Every structure is written in structure tokens, then in C-alpha cells.
Amino acid sequence: MHGTSFPSFPRPNPRAISVRIARDPNDLMLVAAIRAAVFLAEQDCPMEEEFDGNDLVAAHFMGFVGNEPAGCLRVRFFGEFAKIERLAVRRQYRRTRVSFELVQASVEYIRRKGFRKIYGHAQDRLVDFWAHFGAKPLGANRKITFSDFSYTEMVLDIEPGPDAITLDSDPYVIIRPEGDWDRPGVLEVSSDRGASSPLRSALLGEI
Template identity: 45%
Template sequence: MRTVDELLQAFAIRSAVFMAEQVCPYHEEFDGNDLAGCHLVASVENEPVATLRLRWFASFGKVERVCILPAARGKHLERVLLAHAFELASRKGFRLMTGQIQARLWPMWQKTIHCTLRDNRPSFAFSDFEYLEIDIPIPSHPKSISPLSDPYLLIRPEGSWDATGILEESVERSEERRAAA
């Protein structure tokens, strides 16, 4: 997600699902972590219909706020979003993702992705739902990013590591200016 418009799309979907459908209070849904997270949005015919948020910690990533508008459910959009999320995590070098899922959705999660319930952790509750913790192993990526990666790769926009970035293009401008001086 790179624009305010894309962030607003994620917020609109979450508002419709969590606030309207599940009656989650505003301050619980928008918990202060949105500007620190990475948001993915899935669209059908140019309409945003599903979203999730990712946050990154020292040795793992966390999948949060996965939701799909009611009219778009049953189309396996959660699989598409999660596949993109796990590709992103793998490329960043993460080998583990975690999630806190509504307990009632555990059967869907275990059919959708390879994940396990976190051992010896009781369920817990917030916003009127019971939650479970899951672990999601992430395979290593052949092109994972490291501190030794190309310096231009490290300054490219999030998720666009294989495309030339705007700052690389500035090198040519700087060379032209030096040549003209």
C-alpha cells in the first residue's frame, strides 16, 4: 500500500466488517497500529473487497485484521491475500508469522493455510470475541533481503524490490548535473 487512498480502502472494508457487522467499537478497531503496519487490499472488478494488516517484529511477522466484505466471501480471497502476505514476509527474510484469530474461525484457517495452534496458550478475548493464537511457518525465499543486499534494493518501495526505484533514477540526473558543471 503506497497511497492514502489505498489505506482508506482498507479502513472502509474494516469498518464495514468489524464495526458494522461485528459491532466492534471504533477505538478498538483502529488501535493505533495502522500507521506502523503494512496493509494489503484485494479488489474485484476495481472494487476493494478484502484486506489485512501486517506488522513486523524482530524475528516474526504478525497477520492482523483479515476481513472480506460479505458479498465477496466464498471466492477464496483470503488465500490470495495471505499468499501475498507470506511472499512479502519470506522476501523480507521472516520464517514465522503469527496470528490471533477468532476461535470460531479456526476450522476455516486450518483448511486455508498451513498453520498450528500455539502450544500451551489459552484462548483470550477482546472486542466481544474469543481468540486463539496460531503460528504460520514461512519458507525461506531464494531472494530474501539482507543487510548485504544491493543498497538500491534496500531503498526501493516496500514490495517492489525487483523494480528500479525513483532514487536510482536520480543517479542519472546527478551524473548529468556533474557533467554539465
């Protein structure tokens, strides 16, 4: 009797770092778990201060080491600037470059959106980390205190990317999934069907 052979598949590099944007409730649960481990458990931040009501109006980035969720970061948007916040990395992954990869991915994402300024609050002990990316203190004595830590207001001047999305961009690019603007999305694939909805004819008949 001959043994059955099965194809072997390469295992992912357990040390490889990857970053992607959160897209569904499962991703948001992972983000919440990472932030709970870092901010609630380690820094003793009160629950209502960490989960502040802004998570559903923001973009979230997730960093992985191999297949393991290792860190996260949040971006919110205002008229003149984007704000990077809530960078959290699980203790066992702080000697990796996942924090750098998260910030770099978010900066490129913000450039793609056409922003020229990034604003943030750096814990005073982490000002040098943010300076690595070109961020500078916003001004003398621009400090605030919340959740028992002192923060320095930081700003990073950037140039929009050469492929920044504007009103002149392809409209199908604009409606692609957030942060995944270089691949055709499901809505433009649906355009192959044309305007064929039966509701269209019914509505036209009512005019």
C-alpha cells in the same frame, strides 16, 4: 458524413482477483472503509478497539474483485516474527478466493523480508481457515479474548524466500517502494544524475 470510430479497450474481468499493497492515503481510506463495514457494522466492534493506533506502523494489503475493493489485511513486524491481522472481506465477496489471495500475498511478502515465523490471532471459528496455510495453535489453551470474541494464538513456520532481502542485497533494491522490489525505483533512476547537488559543494567548503 462518416461516423467517428473510437478504439475499444477490453474491460477488466469483473471476477478477476488481484492484491496489492496500500501506498497512499486514498488506499488507507479504502482499508478503513472495508474494516468499518466488517468489524464495526457486522461485528459491532467499538471504534477505538478496531482503529487501535497501529495502522500507520504496518503494511496493508488490499484485495480486489475486478475493480472493486473487496478485502484487506494488515501486517506488523517484530524482531523475531511478523504478525498478520485484521483480515476483513466484505460480505458480498466471501464466496470468492480473495481471502486466500490476501493471505498468500502477505506470506510471500513476509518471506521476502526474511522472516521465519508468522504469528496471529484466529477467531476460534476460523482456526481451520488458518490451518489451510500451515498455521498451528501456539500451544494448549493459548487463547485470548478481545472485542467480544475468543481467539486462538496461531503460529506459522516459514522459510525466507530465495530472494529474501538482507544486508547483502543491492542497496538500490532496499530503497525501492515497499513490496515492489523487482522494478527499478525512482531513487535509483535519480542516481544517473550523480552527486550533483549544489549543497554538496557548499557543505564540503565548510569542512
